[in-house]
Amino acid sequence: DIQMTQSPSSLSASVGDRVIITCRASQSISNYLNWYQQTPGKAPKLLISAASSLQSGVPSRFSGSGSGTDFTLTISSLQPEDFATYYCQQSYSTLWTFGQGTKVEIK
């Protein structure tokens, strides 16, 4: 199975901060990498597909980059509604896997 490792596992940040979350795959996955946001008690929400394609309706302060094994999710200016847990997910192999999540908390 392809293992997905996110870092950091959690971070504290202030409104307006630039936040970067990384996701590393145990083998090359091309750009078959997606990002989700989850708030407590809710289902995850798709933010970015194919490593860098922003989903319709997602604010432009979110961006994704990377290819191969290393990927990043960047929030350019953190807003109050962005405090949540973020997950990466790969679909390169037939057994899909998620990263362990990164919790973004208020500083």
Place this chain on the structure above:
Amino acid sequence: VQLVESGGGLIQPGGSLRLSCAASGFTVSGYYMSWVRQAPGKGLEWVSVIYSGGSTYYADSVKGRFTISRDNSKNTLYLQMSSLRAEDTAVYYCARSPTWNYGLYYFDYWGQGTLVTVSS
């Protein structure tokens, strides 16, 4: 598009349970449909997928114990779970994946989830 899970509840270890996911606004047979679970306070774990063509795949943690299926006439996805263990306790979500970009599969719609608790 709507996905509504049902069938969760309290079940003893070793028992069986069947989850359902009723879909509306689209046809389940035209998409890849998955089950994703989340143990209390933990992260997301992909469990299983059924392709539009009918092929099925499972995470190693559930292979041989869980079976994914669908009923096209009812537009419903199922997850038959057997030999349940305490570590299967989780909220189970069904989720849809469009298939128009080969190899790139993401979950664009999710249900609200149904809680399965395995405990004596």
